[in-house]
Amino acid sequence: MILPCPPLDRSEALRYLGVRGEAPDDVTALLSKAEALLCEKVKPRYVWRALDPPPKFPGEDLKRHLAGCRTAVLFAVTLGQESEELFRRAQSGDMALAVTLDAAASALTESCCDLAEAEIRKAFPDRYFTFRFSPGYGDLPLSVQRDMIRLLNAERLIGLTVSPSDMLLPQKSVTAILGVSDAELPKARRGCALCRMREQCQYRKAGEHCGF
Amino acid sequence: MDFNRFWILDGAMGTMLQADGLPLGDRPELLNLTDPDRITAIHRAYIEAGAEIIYTNTFGANGHKLAGTGHTPAEVISAGVAAAKKAAGDTVLTALDIGPIGELLEPAGTLLFEEAYRLFAEQVTAGVEAGCDLIVIETMSDLYEAKAALLAAKEHSSLPVFVTLSFEETGRTFAGCGVDSMAVLLGALGADAIGINCSLGPREIRPILEKLAKETSLPLIVKANAGLPDPATGAYGVSAEEFANEMAAIADCGAVILGGCCGTTPAYLKALRARLPEKPCRKAVSPVPALCTATRTVRLNNIRVIGERINPTGKKRMQQALREGDFSYLRQQAVAQAEAGADILDINVGLPGIDEVETIRRAVRAVQSVTDLPLQIDSSEPAAIEAALRLCNGKPIVNSVNGKQESLHTVLPLVKKYGAAVVGLTLDENGIPPTAEERLAIARKILSAAEEYGIPKEDVLIDCLTLAVSVQQKEAGETLRAVRMVREELGLQTVLGVSNISFGLPERVEINRSFLTLALQAGLTLPILNPNIPAMMDTVAAFRVLSGKDAGAEAYLVLMAERTEAEKTETEALTLPHAVEKGLDTHAADLCRAALQNGDDPFYLINGVLIPALDRVGDRFGEGKLFLPQLLRSAAAATAAFGVLQEHFAKTGGGAPTKGPIVIATVEGDIHDIGKNIVRVILENYGYRMIDLGRDVPVQTVVDAVREYKAPLVGLSALMTTTLKSMEKTIRALHEAELPCKIFVGGAVLTPEYAEEIGADYYAKDAKASVDIAKRLLG
Structure with a gap:
């Protein structure tokens, strides 16, 4: 299913570019150019599927995340191959534009997830949702990407595939799981303190965060 | 084959199997081995409904998708063709069905064309040996992948080959292919019939088919879905009657080979058969070369x-x-x-x-x-x-x-x-x-x-x-x-x-x-x-x-x-170092040319003007006063100035000695190479000769390159936690080969501790840090 291209969250894109404080004029101009190019080219797509009961994936964190949920919604979002042609080309001509396109596309992907989630929620009025949980969060391995793609028939429906190293292709894509519950869920608990992987986590070592 | 008549294809295989209890996400092809009678029964149901060509249950029977199942494509395909032929008898044709490999070809992915060709050739050979009557390549999104399959079919059989692509309503495939390119290439490569399958219902396919009919005189195929799927349940909405009516309209547009894809059942085929006119109405066209x-x-x-x-x-x-x-x-x-x-x-x-x-x-x-x-x-x-x-x-x-x-x-x-x-x-x-x-x-x-x-x-x-x-x-x-x-x-x-x-x-x-x-x-x-x-x-x-x-x-x-727009950039008086610092590439080149004409020493321009300007930019980047896109714009401006100097040296002889070389690569399995490319651009500016091996680079290729170029320094990048293992393997191989090189590594999920753990000599947190490492080591 095709999603409308959401407006670019510029502050998010600037954050990915490492810009702190007010953005200089030339960076702002570059971001506008990247936004225009992406909005012209990109065709975001998403696919989802409600599974009742939720699928059995390895690890404890997802299980805990879905506690109390009878249903799980699997979904995938992709900006499509169109955006990647832009990066490849820019990397052989204008690297500054390439990194800006990359950051803007990441921000757009995140916004597309929000749009997709809003659409999905409409199909379940009066139900309660967990936050989005993706392969790679906590101890849910990236190898689950392959199962997600197969369960969603995402290759056929939105052209989303997985590489042999469990990388989603096209690159600007996300898969995620939402728990759906009849009863109100306890306030979402997330963060490194609760994560079983916190001691080995590469994100955490780098002072970053996987999103869990 | 006679295309002055209609040919009725079958309907969906997966839909029938799922209705019959095949769990979501399971591989239907394996049933050819475990329960072939069930497959034969579905083929029979389609033949009874009027199908004259049936597609074998081998859509995903390629070496890539079957990996880990314990079965080879040859086993699955030969059982699949046998199950179909058992139903087909003498009057119905059995088509070897070949779907996409399930992995993107480069440049979007890492799969090489030759490898895709090899996987398809394996399927074709198995199908031909099992006695199929024709070959069908379907649901393709990437025309390049379709070419690999068609070439494999042509080189390993003399059977007719049909090729169909899946389009979105925009008239393009996921990979961006339009009907024009499809008709030009598949026609030139000798496909016997081409067309459209899956993704859409007949109503959405019709306008795309109309366009395709203007681009080719080849017989046209349409195998449409039963409408669009309901996202929550995956069910398809168009009824058999509606389907048949819309497919009849598609026949009026010139399609001669017709059938059903996802969501269709024998009832759809039966209705389609009943609605078809007596004769096709295909007109020859002569598209612009x-x-x-x-x-x-x-x-x-x-x-x-x-x-x-x-x-x-x-x-x-x-x-x-x-x-x-x-x-x-x-x-x-x-x-x-x-x-x-x-x-x-x-x-x-x-x-x-x-x-x-x-x-x-x-x-x-x-x-x-x-x-x-x-x-x-x-x-x-x-x-x-x-x-x-x-x-x-x-x-x-x-x-x-x-x-x-x-x-x-x-x-x-x-x-x-x-x-x-x-x-x-x-x-x-x-x-x-x-x-x-x-x-x-x-x-x-x-x-x-x-x-x-x-x-x-x-x-x-x-x-x-x-x-x-x-x-x-x-x-x-x-x-x-x-x-x-x-x-x-x-x-x-x-x-x-x-x-x-x-x-x-x-x-x-x-x-x-x-x-x-x-x-x-x-x-x-x-x-x-x-x-x-x-x-x-x-x-x-x-x-x-x-x-x-x-x-x-x-x-x-x-x-x-x-x-005019491009010429409007600022006209204020600029100096060469300013042009570099502000990232104005044409100005930097012009100013550098002017400096040379003025008699400035080219070596002074490099070491006294350009490098110090780059250093200032690098320092400000390090201090967080200037950001990555600006750093790269400055690098591009410096590159433009260096280009002018290179032209000058080419004319006068001599030239700046290059330092290095430095081999860089994004490790095997990883195609996120933007970070590596940034490092290349910046290091080139500092006069290092860069040997860029690209992305998804096999371990041995790195080792061979370091040996061949006698590189004293190697840079490796990886972005995914899963590909850090490839990085580790590459470093180990370099050490085992006893090559006298130092290794620096970088990538979003790396840390200095982890870099040390996997045996790297240096961790570079960004492009600036890689310059510092190169300077320390190579001057």
């Missing part, structure tokens, strides 16, 4: 510029790049020409002592990873031509064949097999004839030889040969006369290497553009020239207006408006 890539079709109905810059003849920098395997330089040349308005890119990598076959393969891959322009394969070596034609993502031109018997009979079969167009040079065993009449005679001979090989007339392009006017002055006129005669008497497209005319004269552009104008007027349609020279492109743009090819001068107005 064209070249294509998977995502762009270039029609030969206007002046089309062939960019000449990817050719080492007389170009030192290109020679160096080819000898060193620096394909990032070729990519830059490709993008620059595309942005300057070239329609087609010539690729010539012929250099004494170079492995032309391997080099042209890599060049084709590099160029088509960054542009969607059709290619012109320029070589006199048949093995190189064939290697390039195989890998070419689309319908290219072969440059060239000539009137010599040997040339005609080695090159033309390749052109036919790979569905290319071909440039015919008007020379033969006796050399280049002086008169236009004789050149026309050779053109005629080439055309008739091409037609004997089954190459359509419109794919024969004639080059009447430009000779240097400084040497053979009166032959300029003969060339122009020959162009006119070929155009008027044979009606063929014409090619000329325009820049050859001015060889040996000063201010060559003046001669070139005047000759170009005369040649266009004489009937030149495909000028080969340097599109980076605005004067040449302006001449073409002006000619398109004057000859009425640019209606309302629309394209001309756009071009000139962009020009």
Whole structure:
């Protein structure tokens, strides 16, 4: 299913570019150019599927995340191959534009997830949702990407595939799981303190965060 | 097969199996082995409903998708064909069904064309051995993958081959392919019927099919879904009756091979059969001749510029790049020409002592990873031509064949097999004839030889040969006369290497553009020239207006408006270091040129001006006062200035000693290479010779390169936690090979601790840090 291209969250894109404080004029101009190019080219797509009961994936964190949920919604979002042609080309001509396109596309992907989630929620009025949980969060391995793609028939429906190293292709894509519950869920608990992987986590070592 | 009648295909296999309890996400193909009677029963149900061609249950039976199941494609396919033939009997045809591999081909993914070809060939061979009657390649999104499959089918069988792609409502596939490119390439490669399947219902497919019917005279196939799926349940909404009505409308648009895809059942097929008219109404069409890539079709109905810059003849920098395997330089040349308005890119990598076959393969891959322009394969070596034609993502031109018997009979079969167009040079065993009449005679001979090989007339392009006017002055006129005669008497497209005319004269552009104008007027349609020279492109743009090819001068107005926009950048007084710091590349180049004319020492410009400016930019980046895009803009400005200095050294001899080399690569399995590319750009600026191995680089390739180039420093990048393992393996292999190199690593999920743990010598947190490491180690 095709999603409308959401407006670019510029502050998010600037954050990915490492810009702190007010953005200089030339960076702002570059971001506008990247936004225009992406909005012209990109065709975001998403696919989802409600599974009742939720699928059995390895690890404890997802299980805990879905506690109390009878249903799980699997979904995938992709900006499509169109955006990647832009990066490849820019990397052989204008690297500054390439990194800006990359950051803007990441921000757009995140916004597309929000749009997709809003659409999905409409199909379940009066139900309660967990936050989005993706392969790679906590101890849910990236190898689950392959199962997600197969369960969603995402290759056929939105052209989303997985590489042999469990990388989603096209690159600007996300898969995620939402728990759906009849009863109100306890306030979402997330963060490194609760994560079983916190001691080995590469994100955490780098002072970053996987999103869990 | 007789296509003056309808052929009814079957409906969905997966839908039937899922309705019968196949768990979501399970591989239906394995049932060929575990429960073949169930598969035969579904085939029978479709045959009873009226199917005359059934697709075997082998859609995903390729080596990639079956990995880990414990079964080979041969086992699954031979059982699948047997299960179908059991139902088919003597009257119904069994089609070996081949779907996409499930992994993206490069450049979008990491799967190589040759590997895709190998996987498809394995399926075709198994299907043929099991006795299928025809081969169906379906649900393709990437035309390049469809080419690999079609080539595999043609080379491993003599059966009819059908090819269908899946489109979105936009009329393009997920990979961006339109019906125009599809028709051009699949027709040229010899598919027996082409069409559309899956993704959409018949209502959405119809407008796309109507377009396709205008692009090809091949029999058309439609295998539509039962509408669009409900996202929550995956169920399809269109009823059998609606489906049949809409499919009948599709038959009215010219489709002759009809069936159902996802969501359809025997009831749909039965209804379809009942609704079909007696006879198909297919009309032959004659589309405008064209070249294509998977995502762009270039029609030969206007002046089309062939960019000449990817050719080492007389170009030192290109020679160096080819000898060193620096394909990032070729990519830059490709993008620059595309942005300057070239329609087609010539690729010539012929250099004494170079492995032309391997080099042209890599060049084709590099160029088509960054542009969607059709290619012109320029070589006199048949093995190189064939290697390039195989890998070419689309319908290219072969440059060239000539009137010599040997040339005609080695090159033309390749052109036919790979569905290319071909440039015919008007020379033969006796050399280049002086008169236009004789050149026309050779053109005629080439055309008739091409037609004997089954190459359509419109794919024969004639080059009447430009000779240097400084040497053979009166032959300029003969060339122009020959162009006119070929155009008027044979009606063929014409090619000329325009820049050859001015060889040996000063201010060559003046001669070139005047000759170009005369040649266009004489009937030149495909000028080969340097599109980076605005004067040449302006001449073409002006000619398109004057000859009425640019209606309302629309394209001309756009071009000139962009020009004015680009010239508007600030005009304030700038110095070279400021231009670098502000990232103004054209200004930096101009100022550097002016400094040289002023008599400034080039070494002073490097070490006293440019490097200190870069250092200041790097420091401000380190302090967080300036950000990554700005750092890269400055790097680009410095590169432009260094380019001017290189030109200067090329003329005067000498030049700055290069440091290094440094080998860099994004490790195997990882295609996130933007970080590595940033590091390359910045290090190049500091005068390091960079050997960039690209992305998804096998461990051994890194080891071999470090050994070959005796590199004292190696940089590796990885972005994913899963590919850090490849990084570790690469480092271990470098250590085991006992190569005296230091290793620095970088990537989003790396940390200094982890870098140390896997045996790297340095961790670079960003491009600036990599410069510091290189400086410390190599000076």
